[in-house]
Amino acid sequence: MELTQLEYFLTAARLQHMTMAAKALNITQPALSHSISKLESELGVPLFERNGRNIQLNRYGKMFVKWVEQALQDIKNGMQEIEEWIHPDQGVISMSYLNILGVDRVPSLIRDYRLNHPEVRFELKQGNNGDIDEHLETGHSDLMITSRETIMDNHEWIIIEKTPLYIVVSSTHPFAGRESLSLLELSGEPFVGLKNNCGLKATLTSRFQSTGFMLTSTYDAEDLATVAGFIKAGLGVSVLPQTLGLMLDGLAWIPIQEEGWYWEIGLKWRKDRYLSPATKRFIAYVQQTSPVAESEE
Incomplete structure (x- = not known):
């Protein structure tokens, strides 16, 4: 079962006419008929009552259409969420940090960054060293603010x-x-x-x-x-x-x-992990604004 089959099915169900549905989808009417027939074959039941080129959902079609609408909406929402996460100006930055750094260092860093990037959101987790190490290694966080001594070979590091x-x-x-x-x-x-x-x-x-x-x-x-x-x-x-x-x-x-x-407190991340544009921009900001990082270059 392919995504296009489901999209074709919904269009046909909405317009209740094969020729009109094919025109709306910018495909030929035989191609649309073939796609829906293949879908019905995979499901093992007919989905439409047919009267020439006019079609109408039968009870199986009415049962199936609500799930297809929900599934396609969920996919659309998922694509939109990913777009929001990775957009450099509106994305989400996932970061873990040591408990004690939540009193001043992390709030100050986020406040200063959001002065120029107000639509960026932060997904934050805090804990002891074991907790936040696990967040980074399992991919629940992309970034981590911690001590230098926790760095491993697959980590990158910027001193803050x-x-x-x-x-x-x-x-x-x-x-x-x-x-x-x-x-x-x-x-x-x-x-x-x-x-x-x-x-x-x-x-x-x-x-x-x-x-x-x-x-x-x-x-x-x-x-x-x-x-x-x-x-x-x-x-x-x-x-x-x-x-x-x-x-x-x-x-x-x-x-x-x-x-x-x-x-020595700094920002670290995994070398082998995908980083969104929003996350990369934040790393660049830390690199540019940290007096300690600049002095180490």
């Missing part, structure tokens, strides 16, 4: 931001008044760490390895906000980016003396 990392302690901690602090001075302090599904975990592990030592976690939290809460309660110290959502009252943020302690 390098955020300094700080040693964070309770405001009542003896270190709270220090202007800067070496990570070596944290030895013996209860350290509030992160579980593997948190996006910052890989960054901290990499930085500690380059420093030459590791701190043993007293607690491992699911997310950065929980880490900040534990520190505020005086249950330990940690290393965090100074971002909205973490800057609680009762915390002291101390610059790290060792070099290279920053959290």
